[in-house]
Amino acid sequence: MIKHQRGFSLIELSMVMIIGGILLAGAISIGSAQLENARISSTQKKQEVIKIALMAFISINRRFPCPAIANLSEGAVGYGKEAQNQGTCTGTTRISGATASDHNVRGVIPWQTLNLSDGDGVDGYGRRFTYQVRLNQTSPIASDSAGFTGNIDILDERRNKVIDDAVTAVILSHGNDGYGAYLPVTGARMNRGPTTADDTLENNDDDREYVQKSYSMDENDPFDDIISWLNPSFLNYKLIEMSVLTSPSSSINQGFDSIFNAAGQVSGNQVPFADCSSSRNPNGRSNNNCTSGITPWVTLSVNELVAKDPWGNHIRYNRDSTTTITLTSWGADSTQGTADDVTSTKQVK
Numbered sequence: 648m649i650k651h652q653r654g655f656s657l658i659e660l661s662m663v664m665i666i667g668g669i670l671l672a673g674a675i676s677i678g679s680a681q682l683e684n685a686r687i688s689s690t691q692k693k694q695e696v697i698k699i700a701l702m703a704f705i706s707i708n709r710r711f712p713c714p715a716i717a718n719l720s721e722g723a724v725g726y727g728k729e730a731q732n733q734g735t736c737t738g739t740t741r742i743s744g745a746t747a748s749d750h751n752v753r754g755v756i757p758w759q760t761l762n763l764s765d766g767d768g769v770d771g772y773g774r775r776f777t778y779q780v781r782l783n784q785t786s787p788i789a790s791d792s793a794g795f796t797g798n799i800d801i802l803d804e805r806r807n808k809v810i811d812d813a814v815t816a817v818i819l820s821h822g823n824d825g826y827g828a829y830l831p832v833t834g835a836r837m838n839r840g841p842t843t844a845d846d847t848l849e850n851n852d853d854d855r856e857y858v859q860k861s862y863s864m865d866e867n868d869p870f871d872d873i874i875s876w877l878n879p880s881f882l883n884y885k886l887i888e889m890s891v892l893t894s895p896s897s898s899i900n901q902g903f904d905s906i907f908n909a910a911g912q913v914s915g916n917q918v919p920f921a922d923c924s925s926s927r928n929p930n931g932r933s934n935n936n937c938t939s940g941i942t943p944w945v946t947l948s949v950n951e952l953v954a955k956d957p958w959g960n961h962i963r964y965n966r967d968s969t970t971t972i973t974l975t976s977w978g979a980d981s982t983q984g985t986a987d988d989v990t991s992t993k994q995v996k
């Protein structure tokens with residue numbers, strides 16, 4: 648008996664193809680989602696590596712590196728290295744502020760200066776990381792305890808809210824679409840994206856504001872940038888923990904103690920008066936009957952640096968009585984009467 652072998656009918660065949668097609672499409676979309684996740688996570692890991700390399704650079708040099716000039720091609724002088732010179736960063740994109748201390752500079756991560764590989768200097772999509780830093784933070788900080796400062800704002804979606812308003816440096820991946828990113832080898836810049844993509848454009852408009860928000864497929868404002876930043880509170884805390892910097896409070900207290908001791912040792916049974924010669928260019932000498940002024944370091948026989956706070960300002964000196972003085976630092980903001988002021992009173996005679 649001949650067994651009847653029946654082939655697939657056209658309808659059955661097309662059903663198989665449709666179902667197979669659906670399964671295949673699903674597999675592809677799952678596959679591309681996995682690939683995208685892998686690229687995002689690789690980008691984030693690289694940002695962490697860059698941050699560690701920056702911390703290592705900062706702990707040795709007491710400053711941030713300048714960005715590398717973004718549009719250099721491979722083999723050009725300075726490719727992958729910080730722009731020259733510290734405090735100037737010539738050739739990077741200058742983002743001017745109202746005063747020199749507000750300026751920022753933007754380029755790409757100087758992977759060679761940071762002793763990273765070329766691969767460490769590109770994101771999970773093979774493009775350079777954008778790097779922006781406050782310009783004056785590329786010069787060494789004023790003292791061991793002055794610490795770092797920042798003036799870059801990180802904003803949330805549509806710039807509704809400030810997430811962090813005093814950031815020193817930003818390390819930005821332009822994500823899958825690559826809008827605004829620089830490419831390795833050629834140094835060419837990808838286009839900045841459609842004008843409707845507000846939040847993406849905010850990360851490409853060369854100012855001190857950046858957006859951090861979740862990955863969004865919203866066709867009116869798609870967003871895939873991956874942003875990482877260093878803020879001074881974290882940075883200074885880590886550097887104090889690493890014994891690279893002295894904490895400002897311990898430095899101020901040491902300075903105050905030296906002044907109290909010196910005032911106690913001046914001959915006679917009264918503490919010296921303050922220096923009222925000039926608040927800008929004081930001469931360090933006591934002036935009779937001046938009770939409130941600047942620490943008279945010459946009269947106290949101490950180095951002028953002892954009479955200055957970590958931010959380079961002279962410590963204020965108040966002669967409360969013949970035996971007691973009050974010392975005040977106006978803190979990191981160099982402004983009298985704000986929350987960061989530090990003050991201490993002691994009877995020294």
Ligand SMILES: [Ca+2]
Nearest residue numbers: 821822871872
């Ligand atoms: Ca993007």
Ligand SMILES: [Ca+2]
Nearest residue numbers: 849850854856
């Ligand atoms: Ca911006």
Ligand SMILES: [Ca+2]
Nearest residue numbers: 977978982985
């Ligand atoms: Ca203050």
